Amino acid sequence: xxxxxxxxxxxxxxxxxxxxxxxxxxxxxxxxxxxxxxxxxxxxxxxxxxxxxxxxxxxxxxxxxxxxxxxxxxxxxxxxxxxxxxxxxxxxxxxxxxxxxxxxxxxxxxxxxxxxxxxxxxxxxxxxxxxxxxxxxxxxxxxxxxxxxxxxxxxxxxxxxxxxxxxxxxxxxxxxxxxxxxxxxxxxxxxxxxxxxxxxxxxxxxxxxxxxxxxxxxxxxxxxxxxxxxxxxxxxxxxxxxxxxxxxxxxxxxxxxxxxxxxxxxxxxxxxxxxxx
Amino acid sequence: xxxxxxxxxxxxxxxxxxxxxxxxxxxxxxxxxxxxxxxxxxxxxxxxxxxxxxxxxxxxxxxxxxxxxxxxxxxxxxxxxxxxxxxxxxxxxxxxxxxxxxxxxxxxxxxxxxxxxxxxxxxxxxxxxxxxxxxxxxxxxxxxxxxxxxxxxxxxxxxxxxxxxxxxxxxxxxxxxxxxxxxxxxxxxxxxxxxxxxxxxxxxxxxxxxxxxxxxxxxxxxxxxxxxxxxxxxxxxxxxxxxxxxxxxxxxxxxxxxxxxxxxxxxxxxxxxxxx
Numbered sequence: 001x002x003x004x005x006x007x008x009x010x011x012x013x014x015x016x017x018x019x020x021x022x023x024x025x026x027x028x029x030x031x032x033x034x035x036x037x038x039x040x041x042x043x044x045x046x047x048x049x050x051x052x053x054x055x056x057x058x059x060x061x062x063x064x065x066x067x068x069x070x071x072x073x074x075x076x077x078x079x080x081x082x083x084x085x086x087x088x089x090x091x092x093x094x095x096x097x098x099x100x101x102x103x104x105x106x107x108x109x110x111x112x113x114x115x116x117x118x119x120x121x122x123x124x125x126x127x128x129x130x131x132x133x134x135x136x137x138x139x140x141x142x143x144x145x146x147x148x149x150x151x152x153x154x155x156x157x158x159x160x161x162x163x164x165x166x167x168x169x170x171x172x173x174x175x176x177x178x179x180x181x182x183x184x185x186x187x188x189x190x191x192x193x194x195x196x197x198x199x200x201x202x203x204x205x206x207x208x209x210x211x212x213x214x215x216x217x218x219x220x221x222x223x224x225x226x227x228x229x230x231x232x233x234x235x236x237x238x239x240x241x242x243x244x245x246x247x248x249x250x251x252x253x254x255x256x257x258x259x260x261x262x263x264x265x266x267x268x269x270x271x272x273x274x275x276x277x
Numbered sequence: 278x279x280x281x282x283x284x285x286x287x288x289x290x291x292x293x294x295x296x297x298x299x300x301x302x303x304x305x306x307x308x309x310x311x312x313x314x315x316x317x318x319x320x321x322x323x324x325x326x327x328x329x330x331x332x333x334x335x336x337x338x339x340x341x342x343x344x345x346x347x348x349x350x351x352x353x354x355x356x357x358x359x360x361x362x363x364x365x366x367x368x369x370x371x372x373x374x375x376x377x378x379x380x381x382x383x384x385x386x387x388x389x390x391x392x393x394x395x396x397x398x399x400x401x402x403x404x405x406x407x408x409x410x411x412x413x414x415x416x417x418x419x420x421x422x423x424x425x426x427x428x429x430x431x432x433x434x435x436x437x438x439x440x441x442x443x444x445x446x447x448x449x450x451x452x453x454x455x456x457x458x459x460x461x462x463x464x465x466x467x468x469x470x471x472x473x474x475x476x477x478x479x480x481x482x483x484x485x486x487x488x489x490x491x492x493x494x495x496x497x498x499x500x501x502x503x504x505x506x507x508x509x510x511x512x513x514x515x516x517x518x519x520x521x522x523x524x525x526x527x528x529x530x531x532x533x534x535x536x537x538x539x540x541x542x543x544x545x546x547x548x549x550x551x552x553x
Contacts, residue, residue: 010365091291145298146290
């Protein structure tokens with residue numbers, strides 16, 4: 001009986017918290033249908049006959065930010081970078097684990113070291129270097145993501161590879177598999193669980209990343225979604241709040257859809273990455 | 278021959294990228310912090326001048342102080358609330374999965390977008406009082422703390438849930454039979470068992486709060502008059518909003534790196550200590 005009442009109280013507490021957690025998103029969606037002058041003053045009012053403007057904000061927001069091309073760039077950069085990171089760092093981690101010598105050991109510690117270095121440390125030099133090397137475009141930024149994101153991914157793959165029995169690989173070698181064939185047809189399939197974690201963690205980082213694309217990419221030509229949202233603020237402080245609301249909704253929408261379709265994997269991946277990182 | 282080939286296939290691509298995107302910029306940055314420069318190639322050596330400027334100007338130190346205050350408040354509030362939610366969600370209450378989904382959701386939204394969402398809400402709350410987010414540094418501080426909580430609680434909650442679920446049922450049951458109250462069970466049995474989760478969550482919130490940039494940039498942009506500027510934003514503004522202070526910006530970045538590295542080493546030391 002006592003436990004029942006406690007459960008009811010806890011349920012109510014969770015319910016209140018859930019409402020608080022959903023409210024901000026709801027408020028943004030609501031305001032995205034209101035005229036731009038009805039937003040800042042009364043953000044908590046539902047749209048009514050005078051303030052409702054239908055899809056006007058979406059139309060103006062899309063025009064102002066070129067949202068669709070931003071979505072395309074964000075998607076292209078995220079998908080390519082994640083693919084390259086999963087492939088590149090799993091191979092690196094495997095090579096390091098299977099060829100233990102002074103060089104690979106040093107390399108491993110260099111990767112670990114890079115994990116604790118904040119982006120600000122390399123911000124200026126990296127963006128200058130990237131511009132000099134002609135990497136200021138959506139394809140050029142992919143190797144930068146691989147290089148800067150390699151630390152955590154190599155670390156996660158290495159931890160997992162240590163638990164993969166080497167005897168399977170030895171059997172493959174005896175059967176005449178070359179090293180690369182062994183990796184791609186025997187080892188890589190076994191790495192799937194950690195590869196999913198690595199992919200999710202990197203996808204979340206790259207999709208939402210603002211600083212790197214804003215500094216590296218040619219701003220006039222290529223804007224990722226966070227860069228496009230930030231560009232709405234403009235330099236004179238006057239913001240079209242209507243367009244801003246619509247763009248916030250459009251930025252959140254793909255994430256929520258993706259989250260709802262594969263939330264189990266995402267939560268598991270993020271938790272696993274945190275515990276090992 | 279195959280040795281060289283394998284090295285080229287497996288290591289070289291990542292290695293080249295790692296060198297360009299990390300090793301080279303890192304050491305260039307280290308070197309440039311002792312120089313005066315505009316474009317990396319025109320550096321002239323000036324010794325410790327930049328570092329002296331970092332600590333003699335009040336900006337860096339006031340940003341450091343603001344960052345430390347923000348970090349302490351965030352770490353405590355995020356972990357407390359996340360732990361409470363985790364406790365609530367490990368009792369088999371109806372709707373547990375739905376609650377978990379909702380609480381974790383904000384974690385996936387990017388910092389820039391989060392900043393603008395909360396800017397609207399906080400300005401809306403302050404509007405009836407004739408104030409805005411930029412009227413006082415306290416509003417910006419509170420806003421950042423609320424934002425950080427909204428974003429991080431679900432993430433930490435997931436880690437605490439995993440920790441709580443790994444506490445063996447029979448120990449708790451045994452304590453129950455021995456007449457231990459709910460609070461006693463929490464304090465004497467559950468808490469010691471989930472210490473690893475506590476350490477992980479503390480350091481995750483610590484480093485995430487300390488390195489915060491996007492949220493700070495979008496929410497207040499450091500205003501009013503730089504009073505809510507955290508370290509990362511201060512470094513950014515030193516680089517890009519003040520011509521001629523690139524060297525000082527780089528020196529600030531090095532100091533920032535050293536602080537973050539010390540926190541990371543402390544974490545390594547603490548976690549290794551227990552595992553041994």
